[in-house]
Amino acid sequence: MIFSGNTRMSDNEKNIESPCVRNCCLNEHNICLGCFRSLEEICNWSRADSRLRQQFLLNAERRRRHYDQTQAGACISKTHSE
Numbered sequence: 001m002i003f004s005g006n007t008r009m010s011d012n013e014k015n016i017e018s019p020c021v022r023n024c025c026l027n028e029h030n031i032c033l034g035c036f037r038s039l040e041e042i043c044n045w046s047r048a049d050s051r052l053r054q055q056f057l058l059n060a061e062r063r064r065r066h067y068d069q070t071q072a073g074a075c076i077s078k079t080h081s082e
Helices: 039-047 050-081
Strands: none
Touching: 039 050
16 A cells, blocks of 8 residues: 655544554454554554545454454354363
8 A cells, every 4th residue: 555645634534543452462464453453554544544544444343343253253162162
């Protein structure tokens, strides 16, 4: 993803805050297990406009739901196998 260095963000675009929870831990796919953004999304956040930031947030929410579902499934499987 390439951003122009001359792009200025409006106040509206600056109002979309980073979802960072200061609990950074990247998995094997370079997804942060704290905020569920990709490493590319994290690196590009400060230069992204509001539309792109919204997309990053949607991506992160989708990843979080998938992670939560797979973790719940892993716990259930482990419980039933004991």
